[in-house]
Amino acid sequence: DGGITQSPKYLFRKEGQNVTLSCEQNLNHDAMYWYRQDPGQGLRLIYYSQIVNDFQKGDIAEGYSVSREKKESFPLTVTSAQKNPTAFYLCASSIVAGELFFGEGSRLTVL
Amino acid sequence: GENVEQHPSTLSVQEGDSAVIKCTYSDSASNYFPWYKQELGKRPQLIIDIRSNVGEKKDQRIAVTLNKTAKHFSLHITETQPEDSAVYFCAASSAAGRRALTFGSGTRLQVQP
Secondary structure, eight states, rough: OOEEEEEEEEEEEEEEEEEEEEEEEEEOSSEEEEEETTTSSOOOEEEEEETTTTTEESOTTTEEEOOOOOBBBBOOOTTTTSHHHHHHHHEEEESSTSEEEEEEEEEEEEE | OOEEEOSSSEEETTTTOOEEEEEEETTTTEEEEEEEETTTTTEEEEEEEEETTTTTEOOOOOEEEEEEETTTEEEEEOOGGGGGGGEEEEEEESSSSOSSOEEEOOOOEEEEO
């Protein structure tokens, strides 16, 4: 069954901890993206990658880091430098400049 | 960079009425304009998209129009049904430079039975 898998679905973090959100796709898409969604706001781009071993900052990259070592995987690390990390995180993939296919999302809560 | 403005933020219509959501964009190089629907607790899903070489596109009860000169595009839903209730997002991207979607802030559509 093709698609995008995000894990975990729910995650709790203590202040000062780094956490990593997983995103895996088996759609053979070159491009992958991370968006953050806050209540009443649109999706804001954190990082994106259009090819393996390359990625670019989006609009709100501060406090986040990513890697793209494999075509199928694009993990996002929320570092302790991110001052307000509580949000819903959506991973997506696409052929370049094509339709985005989203994962089911990961909800991060800071305790 | 690209900036996408979306209005209204909330929209309530009676079942069977039409709904219109409008977006403006700032980057004249943008050439791809999708619309996504997000139901409560679910992932956004593409409902229709349009590219800059086309002025209008229809798919059953939904249509999108694009005015490149004015840099705005709109989503039209006719004969609305309760299952159309959701949050709708417009977005824009360019084939050059940053080829990633910039989203509007969303419109919460409520269709009253």
